[in-house]
Amino acid sequence: MSVHFKKKSAKTKQNIPTASLPDIIFMLLIFFMVTTVLRETELLVRTTLPQAEAVEKIEQKRLVSYIYIGPQKAEGGGYGDDAVQIDDAIVDDLTRIREIMYRKILEEPRMIISLRVDKDVETGLLYDVQQELREAETLRINYSTTREMADA
Amino acid sequence: MPLLKRRTSRESEIPTASMADIAFLLLIFFLVTTTIDADSGIYMQLPPPITDDNPPPEIPDRNLLMVLVNSNGDVLVEGEFMQITNIRDEVKRHVLNQGQDPSYADSPDEAIVSFKTERGTDYGTYIEVLDEIKAAYIEIRNDYARQVAGVDYNTYKGRLAEGEADVVADTYPIKISLAEPDPGGQPAS
Numbered sequence: 001m002s003v004h005f006k007k008k009s010a011k012t013k014q015n016i017p018t019a020s021l022p023d024i025i026f027m028l029l030i031f032f033m034v035t036t037v038l039r040e041t042e043l044l045v046r047t048t049l050p051q052a053e054a055v056e057k058i059e060q061k062r063l064v065s066y067i068y069i070g071p072q073k074a075e076g077g078g079y080g081d082d083a084v085q086i087d088d089a090i091v092d093d094l095t096r097i098r099e100i101m102y103r104k105i106l107e108e109p110r111m112i113i114s115l116r117v118d119k120d121v122e123t124g125l126l127y128d129v130q131q132e133l134r135e136a137e138t139l140r141i142n143y144s145t146t147r148e149m150a151d152a
Numbered sequence: 153m154p155l156l157k158r159r160t161s162r163e164s165e166i167p168t169a170s171m172a173d174i175a176f177l178l179l180i181f182f183l184v185t186t187t188i189d190a191d192s193g194i195y196m197q198l199p200p201p202i203t204d205d206n207p208p209p210e211i212p213d214r215n216l217l218m219v220l221v222n223s224n225g226d227v228l229v230e231g232e233f234m235q236i237t238n239i240r241d242e243v244k245r246h247v248l249n250q251g252q253d254p255s256y257a258d259s260p261d262e263a264i265v266s267f268k269t270e271r272g273t274d275y276g277t278y279i280e281v282l283d284e285i286k287a288a289y290i291e292i293r294n295d296y297a298r299q300v301a302g303v304d305y306n307t308y309k310g311r312l313a314e315g316e317a318d319v320v321a322d323t324y325p326i327k328i329s330l331a332e333p334d335p336g337g338q339p340a341s
Contacts, residue, residue: 022168025175032182050279054287055192064191114191117275122223124271126278130330134201144193145279 041088045070046079050119052145063112064142065104067097069125070118082121084129094128101136116144194279194286198330214254215262216329217246221281223272230255236280243288247324260292264327282328289326296320 047070058064067086071079084091086100105111113133117126133141202208219239220228227234229242247263249256257263265285269278290305297305297320305320312318 018172022172022175025172025179029175029179029182032179032186036182036186050276052194052279052283052286054194054283054290056195057192058195061191112195114193119274119276119279121275122271123269123273123275123278126275127271130198134198137200139198139200140195141198142191142193142195143279143282144191145283147192 043068043073043085044088044090045072045083045085045118047116047118048120049116049144049146051148052143053148055145055147058112058114058142060110063108063110064114065101065111066114066116067129068116069121069129070116071120082118082125084125094132097129097132098136101133101138105136105138110140111138112140112142113138114142114144194282196282196328196330211264212258215257215264217243217257217263217265219265219267219281219285221269221273221277223270225273225277227281236284239281239284240288240291243285244292247289247292260324264329266329268330285328286326289324289328292324293320296324 045068047068067084069084070082072081072083072090074080084094084097086097091097091100101113115126115129130141133139199208200206218228218230222228227236227239229239234242243265245253246256246265247260249258249263250260251258267282267285269281293305297303297308300319301308301311303311308320309318
């Protein structure tokens with residue numbers, strides 16, 4: 001029996017055809033290039049997100065614009081006062097949010113603002129930011145949270 | 153003439169053996185930089201800005217469930233102290249009242265939950281309470297979707313065809329009003 005097997009395998013070619021390998025890789029490459037969203041901006045504030053149970057997922061990531069609110073990271077460790085960050089800069093004057101957001105929503109009317117807020121931030125600051133968002137007519141918002149485990 | 157001769161004698165081909173390697177390199181770059189995980193959170197719709205020609209609507213008191221949170225994290229629902237874990241049942245009672253109890257809403261369509269906190273309340277508590285209110289609505293919708301279609305709401309929503317009316321969402325619209333904040337003693341710095 002064993003002799004028979006040996007004979008058979010010796011006769012046939014055992015090469016895997018690799019000619020189509022680049023094509024397959026290119027397909028994967030194009031898939032990832034299309035779906036990828038490059039990494040978020042560097043955070044200048046701390047955002048430890050609160051947990052929630054009744055969360056929804058945002059499917060269209062390209063529509064999302066982030067606002068970060070939290071204690072500002074000080075140089076050499078430690079945290080300063082609460083601050084608001086949009087894109088890659090701290091916004092000192094809150095009334096400027098209106099202008100920034102208005103410009104953004106002109107580009108993408110279906111935009112969703114995702115608020116990534118630290119859980120120790122006082123809601124007064126959050127209200128101020130929300131008032132600005134209302135003025136800019138960017139009304140679709142999302143309180144970013146992490147999912148709470150059922151038994152936690 | 154000597155030029156032409158030389159050209160014909162050589163074969164001109166681009167070597168494609170390294171093509172796969174180059175593609176692999178790019179692939180690995182995009183694999184590393186990509187972030188698959190979708191952002192999740194509590195979706196809300198802010199009210200439009202209040203102007204002179206767009207005053208806030210008048211709402212009968214019975215249709216409004218007032219949820220107040222002070223800076224110590226104490227919760228008041230309709231003026232009565234309440235544990236955070238009990239908010240869910242209270243919201244469900246309010247929305248599903250169907251006009252029976254005069255202190256709760258007329259119909260699910262008109263029921264509104266008004267959510268208000270002091271400026272000093274921390275965001276963790278804010279989300280905790282909002283989560284309970286939202287969870288109450290999700291439970292209501294799931295129950296109704298099971299009655300209508302025999303599946304929970306997300307499955308039902310996924311099965312809907314383009315342009316088809318979402319009966320569950322139309323019957324139980326989520327109406328949470330984020331009211332203007334209270335100054336709460338001292339204004340936040």
